[in-house]
Amino acid sequence: MIELLGFQEQASNQVAARVVEYHSSPVTVGRGGVQRRIPFLQLLNSITASGKTLILADAVSSIAKHWPVKPIVLWLSKASVVVAQSYANLDAGGAYHGLLDGFEVRTLADYDESELSGSVDSFLFFATTGTFNQEKKGEGSLNVFKSAIDEAAKSTWESLKHRPNGQGGRRPLLIVYDEAHNLSDQQTTLLLELEPDAFLLSTATSRLPPLFEKEVIGHLKSVGSLSDADLVTQVDAAEVALSGLIKNEINLVGRQAPMEDVVAELMKDLRKARRAATDAGLPGVPKAVYVCKTNVTELSGERDDPKQPFAQRRSPPILIWRHLTEKLKVNPSTIAVYCDLKTDRGHPLPEDFILFKGGDRDYQSFVDGNYEHIIFNQSLQEGWDDPLVYFAYIDKSMGSRVQVEQIIGRLLRQPGRVRYADQRLNTAEILVRVEATGVFEEVVTSVEQKIQPGSLDIKVTISKPGGRAKVEFAAKGQFSVPLAALITERAEKRIAEYIDKMSDYRGDPGSNIRGQGKRVSVRRVVGGAGGQAFVWEEVGESASVLARWLFAREVARVHKGALGVAVTSNSDGTPTKFDAKVGFASRAASHVTDVARKVGEAFVDQVYLKLRGPNPYRIGPVLVDPDAVATFKNAIHKGYDDLNSLELDFARALDKTGHPWCRNSSRSGYSIPLPQSGKTVNFFPDFLIWHDHTVYAIDTKGSHLHADAARKLVSIKAANESTDRVYVRFVSEGVVEESGAQADSSGYTVWSFKPNGQKDFNHCDSMSEALAACLVPDV
């Protein structure tokens, strides 16, 4: 079963909480007998590969638990080559099905009203938007392709308006769409006819159809006084970048050179990445894509005539294929050409030329082939994103209108979903071959606007035409730093006590477990067939859930790690007090939530760090810009390219000590986990110095650190007597005291922490003096 990462859980919780809250006090418009409720809207704003489907599936599951009448979810997906897979992921046995507990999953084509009225479960109906021509599909997935909302049978649509629950109620309706920018006005009209309770859409507001603005957003803002911020759940992009789900560096290289030179440069880097991948045990080999026009010759811009011998053809895919196979000796069986390349019977392509020109029909066999070099035009952009694709070559034939940011989107997913010590394996490289420098600048601007590197914490490095490619500096020798583990023993006792004191509601007569205070309304069907209408009716009880569900949710809000030591079930299968059912907004729910919060906080407060003996962090090679490098004598690498002025001064002084040292990358280097309320923050020191069986982790920032984090950093326990220690130190320019930086800007301040977590300041006149103060072990 899949588990959500912290930022995914936060987003899911916010979406669910907002929908549930709105449901109890919705916006209504109209007067007298013609009042209608305006559906709620929640937009999920999140970058590629951050797990949008996961967040949305978890949110609908959580919402369903809050509602006494179980809802219908209409899950929309754009009809495309991957739609059958999207459905399979949600269906029983699929990757996301575990999140949808209590849900029956169907395609819209399988809609059956009697099934709805005969069950109290939630239902998810999978439907598609847009037309899609899929031939030769097996029977099993066929109904997915018959589930377009604009082609749904009239009876299905009419029944969906009623959506009975079998007890005279109308089920709430949630409409979910993870690519909502594809939604049209016409489809919006259709969906609004269903009187949904909420839309959960993954897109930006600006990309919704005008009708949505008028019928939904307008009312929510003007009548409901909701702001844009109330309508959007923003996923923290920096957290996504840190999580290892995506590559955290993009190397954008502009080249004014022949295709052959640029592809050869790509191949050189690809081979290095492959060696690194083998060493790191990647689940496959790094791959490259080549994006070009299909049937137009580069020189004249005319159509390439297929009625000529292969060797005389000038279309870009053929030229690239020939260069790869003839000059660079790439095995043709690893190359796929996925585009509508014109061919002629009288002049056949070579036998080993693998061409997929059938578009969507060829998609599956293309994916199954697991090709390592893929030559395509932009047709392959939607749906296909293989994490092993690290390199892209963008041909001059694409011109300045190429949407590089979309190609980057295809390259962002990270294989294995972990960061690697070799930065090459966390980096996507895009080589853009351009006519003129101006074109490359346009590309850079467009990329920077679209992926907003500032907020994303993805480093974008730009190499202009004429600039040199990044070079790799290997580590001079084997250097490692022990990683820190979280030890829970001090937290366990307190957590056990809280749990022990938690009340048992299994035998509760109802007074404590019944929800109170919140208005809960459900829709009842009135009138007979043909003349049905709905009235809102207040019900006395809210929905109820297991105490365990509430507890786990609430603990995870503070820190998920606490669940690892909070026991809620018996291993022999006998029930515990966590098996009690409690209503939302009941006294019991409030008590369980309170206990859960204390459990989470006890974990954050009491857990401590201890260095790990085996499997240390090993220093890998670095990639640097040869035009910006500062070189050093005693550094583990030949040089570094990303030092600011204070760091550079510090590095120079450090180099003079004669001890081995290295610059530590703030994105993929060595880090120390610091559990805090809400999430674990990783501390990446700027420099690591090895001296006398000790590693000094020195940072030239650090003032942002929370007192509790500081306390943990100063008291990292050794793995055992004979293993290396790690000490954390901070250096600031000028005079720094408890009250902050002082007017006197002379010298440097080395500051660390006393065992009680208080800062300890030591002012030094020179950098070398400051350094000497850093390299003293703790008593």
Place this chain on the structure above:
Amino acid sequence: MVDTVIASHFDATRRRGDQLVRIEASGTKAYRYLVARNAENEGFFLVWDGADKNTDFTEAAYEVCVDEASRAGLRPAPYHVYARLYRYQTEGVKFYQIPDRILADFGLDLKSEPFVDDDNELA
């Protein structure tokens, strides 16, 4: 228990049908915790010395896993660990709590459905 872990393990991020391969203990290659590996050569460890003995993932248990993964030629990360408590929380470990995660992978989510329903029948 070993059979249960192997039968239940379902990794949603990988293709279906990608089963675990059981590692049989024999002679000098006896393992205390290592029970299986997947197609990516990652080890699966069951920390279960018996109902009245250690069933928690601790520093000592981690060190046993490191040793066993190394002896069996498996990757140094991630280790997939089934245990009762996660007392040593560290990078490179995927923790599955017993019995909750095993039951969840079999389709019974303890957070939503009790072991025993209202009529005291097994759910």
